[in-house]
Amino acid sequence: xxxxxxxxxxxxxxxxxxxxxxxxxxxxxxxxxxxxxxxxxxxxxxxxxxxxxxxxxxxxxxxxxxxxxxxxxxxxxxxxxxxxxxxxxxxxxxxxxxxxxxxxxxx
Amino acid sequence: xxxxxxxxxxxxxxxxxxxxxxxxxxxxxxxxxxxxxxxxxxxxxxxxxxxxxxxxxxxxxxxxxxxxxxxxxxxxxxxxxxxxxxxxxxxxxxxxxxxxxxxxxxxxxxxxxxx
Numbered sequence: 001x002x003x004x005x006x007x008x009x010x011x012x013x014x015x016x017x018x019x020x021x022x023x024x025x026x027x028x029x030x031x032x033x034x035x036x037x038x039x040x041x042x043x044x045x046x047x048x049x050x051x052x053x054x055x056x057x058x059x060x061x062x063x064x065x066x067x068x069x070x071x072x073x074x075x076x077x078x079x080x081x082x083x084x085x086x087x088x089x090x091x092x093x094x095x096x097x098x099x100x101x102x103x104x105x106x107x
Numbered sequence: 108x109x110x111x112x113x114x115x116x117x118x119x120x121x122x123x124x125x126x127x128x129x130x131x132x133x134x135x136x137x138x139x140x141x142x143x144x145x146x147x148x149x150x151x152x153x154x155x156x157x158x159x160x161x162x163x164x165x166x167x168x169x170x171x172x173x174x175x176x177x178x179x180x181x182x183x184x185x186x187x188x189x190x191x192x193x194x195x196x197x198x199x200x201x202x203x204x205x206x207x208x209x210x211x212x213x214x215x216x217x218x219x220x221x222x
Contacts, residue, residue: 034210045212097154098151
């Protein structure tokens with residue numbers, strides 16, 4: 001089983017700051033990695049697929065990068081609505097395992 | 108527009124059974140693999156079961172032998188039969204469509220296992 005490790009567990013930032021979230025895989029997943037955002041009481045929402053492609057309707061301040069075992073989700077300038085939990089998911093091995101999540105909270 | 112609507116959640120006693128459902132619309136249901144993913148309060152996402160287009164099924168060890176996933180393509184519906192429920196099964200259960208590079212999600216249904 002491919003294990004995804006996200007860091008940090010919690011990121012405390014202010015609106016307007018840059019957020020950098022990491023996801024590391026226990027073995028290569030090529031570019032088969034997705035990022036989701038989840039707010040309290042809501043289902044996960046797709047942000048990025050295939051490591052670097054923004055999903056439909058996702059603002060340009062969200063970007064993904066990486067391949068192999070190391071991936072990054074960057075939010076260039078945090079908006080109030082961006083404070084949430086973010087999960088990565090590998091899609092190399094079906095059905096795809098999830099990271100444990102990174103919470104982005106208001107400082 | 109892809110829509111996935113879960114139903115059937117509720118309160119069940121330990122050792123009891125429950126069947127939850129997912130009504131799909133906006134896509135050709137029979138052409139997609141489908142999944143159930145759960146999330147306990149304050150916890151992360153946990154894969155529960157999957158079913159392929161040919162009806163092949165997959166489970167993690169934590170639910171194997173207790174949960175059964177099934178689909179009814181004529182009704183565009185996905186099901187999860189849960190038996191021998193435990194307190195640790197308490198969670199929001201999400202239905203998800205396998206979109207290849209990602210998943211599409213329903214809004215979830217809450218299953219609470221408690222006496």
